Amino acid sequence: MTDSQLPDTSSPTAPAEGALRNAVQHGLPAAIADLSNLVRIPSVAWDGFDHSHVQRSAEAVRALLEGLGVFDSVQISRAPLETGDMLGQPAVLATRAARNGKPTILLYAHHDVQPPGDDADWDTPPFEPTVLGDRLYGRGAADDKAGVMAHVASIRALTETLGSDFDLGLAVFIEGEEECGSLSFTNFLEQHREQLAADAIVVADSGNWDVETPALTVGLRGNVAFRLKISTLDHASHSGMFGGAVPDAMLVAVQLLSTLYDADGGNAVAGLTAHEQQTPEYPESQLRAETGLLDGVSPIGTGSILSRIWSKPSITVTGIDAPSVKNASNTLVPSVTVKLSARVAPGQSAASALQAIQSHLSTHVPYGAKLEISHVELGNPFLVDTSGWAVADAKDAMTEAWGKDVVEMGVGGSIPFIADLVEMFPKAQILVTGVEDPDSRAHAPNESLHLGVFHRAILTEALLLAKLNARA
Structure with missing residues (x-):
């Protein structure tokens, strides 16, 4: 289905919501353990690194998706690079056909990671996941293997609650080269166009306003x-x-x-x-705290701080x-x-x-x-159309999972392939979500995931899947 005017029959019953919450809570230790196993694989797709680890990471993701028992097909696939005859890094694609007129949702994340940099700059080994307080440290713990596991864990919870015979269509695309430019991305979309076609696309590769407040990313530079x-x-x-x-x-x-x-x-x-655009309040003190700006060093630019970034x-x-x-x-x-x-x-x-x-x-x-x-x-930059039913369902799910209203935020960084998704699937609604927070330090030493945010991100997606499964 690709009809953006599906009627709103998307609220799961209260018992189903309670069961989903319990399933997510009980499944959290397994999700953290599986995430830790993924973090241990140094899946850096950059030139000069051992790409056998990227293959091993893809195989681990494939095993996780196969273990859910809900997909018609799970495969590892490579597409040609945009130039030359070489193939890109291995991606994982899992699909399940929609039934009885239900929508299909495409879940995206990536299993490759940034290089660790100098190990001396880390407080813990970059590829040995370590829990300190309420955070899990390690390269890829937040960006973006937590996104991979948010998809896996939310489907687990949905299956535990509804059984494996639900009607919602699912496609899961876990890319293997996002951190080095997604050089085969467009060809991958073309190669798997029919399998990837969906009514809504969740890109789990962004962040949240803070560890207590959810955000939906609506603008990307x-x-x-x-x-x-x-x-x-x-x-x-x-x-x-x-x-x-x-x-x-x-x-x-x-x-x-x-x-x-x-x-x-x-x-x-x-x-x-x-x-x-209008931006939320964001004081200079918060900028200093989140970036480590040294005392006496002033910010640059003019206008509101968030306008400079977004x-x-x-x-x-x-x-x-x-x-x-x-x-x-x-x-x-x-x-x-x-x-x-x-x-x-x-x-x-x-x-x-x-x-x-x-x-x-x-x-x-x-x-x-x-x-x-x-x-x-x-x-290219991207602005999300926030008028669709999928955005409304996602914001409702976030509010229910977090207990707070959703902040619509921009992001100073870039996710260029979103423009490719929109071009290939113009009728699909785009939802840019994520598991990061301002202290996740993605790409930097001491990258980490707040485990409370991880829990709420999984619950958000599980509630969203249940809402979409209830749509007619």
Whole structure:
């Protein structure tokens, strides 16, 4: 079914809701244990890492889905990369056909994780799940193996409550390369279009307002990333002999990169646009607490803090290839390569943002230095249509599970493939949920999952599935 006007008959009976709550509560230890087993697998899909772990992670996810006993098919699949003849990383796809006119819901998460970085920066081993207080620490504990387990545990609870003969259609898509760019994502959608078609899509890869307040993500910034090589010389020269007459690449890099920012540290690139929206109250003290901003260091940008994060563009220099301090010699550097990561506000395409940044760089480069752009990555921003029945059901389920009203929030980060989902399945309603909170530190050392949030996220999804199963 793809009718967005399904009548509202979605409220499960009180006994069913109570049984679901009990099932989720009783199943929580098993869900945490299964999550811990997934965290132990270092499933980093980046180049330079052992990809056999990604395969092993996919096999573990497949076993979990097969163990639910409700799917018509569970498979591991790879799709071709967007360029070349190679295949992408293994994804897991499970499907169950809807019956008796019920809707189908697609549940998405990803089982690959970010690299751990330096183990010395972690308080616990990154791939040894460790419970400290009310948090589970480990790489992928929050982003996004907890999303995987929220899907698994909610279906377990639904099956325990209703039996395996319910009518709701299910598709579960657990990607294996989200953290390295989802390079085969579009081809995967095309390859499995019929199996993935759904009335509603839950993307469990976002966060919540705090550990006590649920959130539905309704806006995501897009992204533009690329490498910029800056060159001024065809070989290194003695800085004492020629410094002061010859511009080296480091000088150009410092001057050129500084032009990207205005006096407040905000965007200075003409052609990058902002999106006007109201934002909840978010004091500077909260920003400092959640980011570790040092005393005496001021925030950047203008306007409300959340508007700077959710609905304005930003540019970050995320890496520089240049001589290290340890290996520095007294020479003029002939070339420097930097990686730029820009966030694109909703309402602007990533392609037009890239064009604006390229135009700015070529216009402002000093001394006639040579610029070369490569390794371009683009992801469009997204705004959720909140008028559909699936959004209403999801917000009701969140309120019931958390006991608090839902915050509609934007996210400064990007989930570019959502735009691909919308393009492929334009009639499907998109629900962006998640298990993270402001202290989860996804992508950073000491990533963690709040176990209370995990519990409520599972209960939310179980209640949502029950509501959708009750729809006609």
